[in-house]
Amino acid sequence: MAQPVDYQSVARQIIEVVGGAENVLSAAHCATRLRLIVKNREIIDDKKVESLPLVKGCFFTAGQYQIILGTGVVNKVFDEVIKLGISGASKNEQAAAAAQNGNTAQRLVRVFADVFVPIIPVMVATGLFMGLRGVLTQPDLLAMLGLTTESIPENFISFTQILTDTAFSFLPVLVCWSAFKKFGGSPVIGIVVGLMLVHNILPTSWAVAEGTAEPLLFFGFIKVNGYQSSVLPAFIVGFLGSKIEQWLHDHVPNALDLIVTPFVTVLLSLSLGLFAIGPVFHSVEMVLVDIVNFLFQLPFGVGGLIWGALCQVIVITGVHHALNLVEIEMLSKTGWNPVNPVGSCGIVAQAGAAMAVAVKSKSVKMKSLAYPSAVSGLLGITEPAIFGVNLRLVSPFVWGCVGGGVGGWLSALVGLKGTGLSVTGIPGMLLYLNKQLPLYILINGIAKVPFMGCVFRDAPFL
Template identity: 35%
Template sequence: MNLKKEAKGILDAIGGQENIAAATHCVTRLRLSLHDESKVNQEELEKLESVKGSFSTNGQFQIVIGQGTVDKVYKEMTALGVGEASKDDVKSASAEKMNPLQKAIKTLADIFIPILPAIVTAGLLMGIYNILGGTGIFFDEKSLIEVYPQWADLANMINLIANTAFVFLPGLIGWSAVKKFGGNPLLGIVLGLMLVHPDLLNAWAYGEAVKNNSVPTWDLFGLTIEKIGYQGQVLPVLLASYVLAKIDIFLRNRIPDSIQLLFVGPIALLVTGFLTFIAIGPLMFGLGNLITDGLVAVFDQFAALGGLIYGALYPLLVVTGMHHTFLAVDIQLIGNTGTTFLWPILALSNISQGSAALGVMVATKDENLKGLSGSSGVSAYLGITEPALFGVNLRYKFPFVVALVSSAIAATVITIMNVQASSIGVGGVPGIFSILPQDWLWFLVGMAIVLALPFIATFLIAKQKKI
């Protein structure tokens, strides 16, 4: 491959160097902020040997090239005069072209993606605990630790380690959210941990305390405030983090550097704390319950329809970047009910896209496409679908449609059978470890659908089209 020629071809196809506001790259893609995306010649771009696909998302134009090659092409582009930029530079340039909805989605993504490794790790560990503590997996009506009690303490320790990320979830969100909003992230950690302080009534015990009329309260100058925590809650800490960050910025801009340590943190935390316990927390707690109760009611009353719609919509959400908003919904569901019925659909949708890509791999005689579809298919099986989506399935359209239909069918089946996940794990084949053990059978049925149906259908259509 003539890398210099490829770089020149990319520049020509995207409207020239003068059309680039900022350019960087990640592991597999060029990430460009363009002044005018209408100048891109998509047909000429995808004729290039190095280009495996391209798409526009969140104000960025991204070109899929592949691991090991993308950095070489980027270097050739910089040699041709394209200025090097960081990912933050590209994000800043891209944000100017976003509408309010895109900005809101990007904000949620920027908050939750940094804490995702901790949540996924916790989900996998909870899956191990589910295997050890689940009844009917190895023995009829008994768990492994009931038959072998010497394993009970090990299982208990695994459960403690796994639960930590969810018990102190507001601390993780507080750190990431305050950092995103421009405040001091350490204050965000303190804010999040404050909302789950052991002196507060645990949020999971709130319902029972209301029934028993035993909710503890504070009396602040005649104002009665419920003394409750916000374990597993997303919305209260998100809004509180925004308020904290804005107060922090306001104070830092007005208080001399020499005395900021004495005043900024204490004032910001005190004001935010009072506002949170008096207004933000109760309002957002109620709104979060309303959202989860509404979702649960819809899926209870119209299980087949709910599964069909979400299973079909999820790949489209990934294309637009809106899927990040549902991470918050999954976390809220787990916080309120202990399980989520949405996440299993996500896992099957990712597998479906991977199977379609592998169908292309087996059918095609093009060695470059065979390599791309094979590696991207395996990646999708492990929860990363973008290479399969943008590099293969959307490029040829029919694999994407086949995968979408297959995931909708599988989602309908598992939703009717009320398959639930106890946590968020790896959104692909390993996702079974996050499913409740009693639901494994029907999740495996759904997995069989998305492993076989998109692979076979895509293979047959690809052979007919001779791609």
Template identity: 35%
Template sequence: MKRVQLLSPVTGTIMPLSEVQDPVFSQGMMGEGLGVAPTNGQIVAPAAGKVTMVAATLHAIGFTTAAGLEILVHLGIDTVELKDKPPFKLTIKVGDEVNAGDEIGQMDLAAIVAAGKRTTVIMAVTNSGETVASLTAKVGPIKAGDVGADVEVKDSVTEPTTVAAKPASTGGGKYDQLATQIIENVGGAGNVKSVIHCITRVRFYLKDDGKANDDTIRNLKGVIDIAKAGGQYQVVIGPAVTDVYDAVVKQLGPGFGDDDTSAIASEKEANKAAWKKMTPWQKVKHSFSALIGVITGSMIPVIGLLAASGILKGVLALLTSFKVVSATTPTYVIINAMGDSVFYFLPIFVGFTAAKKLGSDPIIMGIVGGVLTYPAIVGIATTGKVTSHLLGMGINANFFGLPVHVASYTYSIFPMIAGAWLASKLEPWLKRVIPTVLRMIFVPLLEVVLISGAILLFLGPIITALSSALALGIVKIYQLSPAISGLIIGGFYQVLVIFGLHWAIIPIVANDIATTGHSYLNAIVSATMVAQGGAVLAIAMKSKVASIKELAWPATISAFSGVTEPAMYGINLKYGRAFVTASIGGAVGGFLTGLMHVNMWGFAGSLIGFTSFVNPKGLDFSFWGFWIASIADIIVSFTLTYMFGFSDADVKNVKTAPKKKHLGEQAA
């Protein structure tokens, strides 16, 4: 068994890792290691190897050694919060080779203490589970560069031919090396304007899409596929998307994440310059992409909450239908509040997220959302006396004698997005005309008054009328032929997912539920999710290729849980015919859903969302129709895929054939 010595990165006193006052490290979540209470600020390399990560805040450094050990040196506890003025100076960068004991930087211990943080330096082998048989720390006084721990490396560990070939797991997560590779292959940090993420994709806004190396990114371990749509370069990751996104933003540094106003500002300036050079048709396409981008950025942070709350509301409806809980009891009220709050106060959440996307103040827009959902305002909308009608809208209030229509804004989305856009124009003007000493009070005061007033008096009623007409239009089209509507939507909806345009449908579904309480359209969409799951299930059961089975089983669970991207990009679309057979299954499921008039009262779809098909007024045929359509969905997509949609030979063909242009790329 091979032995390796790790040096202490600082001078001080070594303590067992269990005594470090950070539960993530002390409980061994980041691997085996040790802590050092430093007495001076000199930092040295703990081993010879390659620098694989340097945190943007300089508080963490990652190394990979020739023996395959992935070492994290974490400078202080909670020092990541000192990003505005990091108390560290480093002389290394990612890619540098270092020798054990080389001085690599300094940390200002006094500044860390003054900021109320602990100076403890932590050293951990983050891939201990795969590489470390035992690690013995030399507890007690130590000098920087002296041996601080003896490590026995497992016999099963093979030395990499180059240090860089070994993926690093540093900086608080195992996705830093993947993040580094993605950034390099999208054209480097200099080519990135900003980055956001959704449930499965890290979405880059790039200065030049042509600099991205599509094939290299597709083949990275941890990446399912790439897509281009809505002005975004989308890297499909799957369930680990949040971890990869965090690692990407950490490496890009301040000014790139979706909560960085500097990124938004620079993107706006770039868009203004590009707009002047566009033809009229290009401006139309750009405006549509921008609208999709705003909807995406506004809805992504809350869509998971909407789905989860929809499941809870469905469970409550089942409990009520089967007389387990009475609608008059406090139990019902409490559970209903848990499930309904995200819908009821949706304007507050969407106001916050839309403001972040558009560059206005999220807190102010959250307050505006609070105005719209204020109980007295809701009371006027729901119980106020209609005195007359104007442009088809009931006049139920007056404002300084001006007759107005106060609508109900609970469950609403579009008015808040429009309000956030208006605020993004109003706020910079207010800051220019109001003296600095008065801005703290008068900018939010005027913004809340003007934006709330604009929505309540003008924007809201107009958007409400348009939204109601849109919902009514969907219902009318559906009523012309529910079965044919289901057949067409069921067969082609997942194509929208390929282009990332399915996010444009979500507000329509939300509006449908807000205005009617249910959504026939969402019921059909649910059938397409089940079909993708049925197809990838067939591949999981048929394939004898280990890498395919390893990806197909989790993708099946994901699709049946309402997230189809892993199934589509990882398997079905990648191997061509499987996506076609899945779409046929979706068409059959959509046809049956429409034929049986299956309705849906929540957001959560696929098999996990079965409670969304429970009518709150009592169990009806929609619940059973959902199961009939879903079972047919699975049978058709599974059978067609198993027989005609996939064979293990397809895997070999994809690996050896030259890359074809992806559907998602054609949309860009």
């Protein structure tokens, strides 16, 4: 019987080998990595870190020392790290460390990731609900049961719409909440401001786009509508609103702070959001969506080839979470995500490369690392496979990128599209529970299996 993992011991060992608590300014985590902002990166011995229990790899990027632990593990280790007194650094200390550890672009990407990562689980759940509704309402499936679409109770349709539409309709609320929390404001004020951006008095952006409603006209020239499904306006409002609140806390007398600060913060945040930030940045995010759409509309699937080959290279930089912005926008505007199946091909190709290494390697240690890393990749998490196996041997990573490119090319060529985001590989099938499912399985298989053979043949892994 396997002994339970002592996560407290693992956390202590990690903090010790990265230079002790005095070298760690703050800690955070994503789905697979423990992310540490450290004072002195030079004193950390990467080999010692990689030798620790549960650690599958480590690297330094975007101003953070990132330790790959894997899903389900990283959050438990993070909780123990926090208990050791980490993350008590002031915002000034964290900002100073970030300024030293990464350029402006890296810090900006990290900020985007920190805001969007907390809301991804909700987006994942919504995408899965969309997939399930798609399969339950398929005419072919209903016909097999002797039913038609008219046989589905109206209340059931309404119930599924609540499950699938709420997160996107109130997306600015989620983003505003997360931004206020990230930038040091009061999250509850972020929630209120976000709700105001989608108030039912404001005509929805969809109705305005379709011509079924007119925007409200302020000051004779500013056209205002709701910002349902918009991301960037809520992000900027959250950032500025939190800074306004902090300034007011510092300058308003204590006796008036409770009254004046939230009042002025909400008033200024909403005014900026409706009259300045919203109109400008809504246009910016539409441009971003148009750019990605253009890439995926290039002839002969060229856009999918490019994205499929490079998507896992982007993972190495640690900036891939910030790209969820575009996928969220595409889903909210069109209901479809052509990026997901291409990204999935890149993921399963790396998983296939790691599996080939596991089979071919003569090293027991490499096998013990490569097999679970390959399984993790098939479930949508590639960091263990990339950093623990494929990049170390170089050739498997390259063949994985080739496989991702081929799969991405085929995906774009046939117009494969998902109903959600952030779920790929085997779990990603839930986003294609319609007539696309056989194609999704076939294309991911092509991205993985032939290139497993290339890896297997390419080098005598020791």
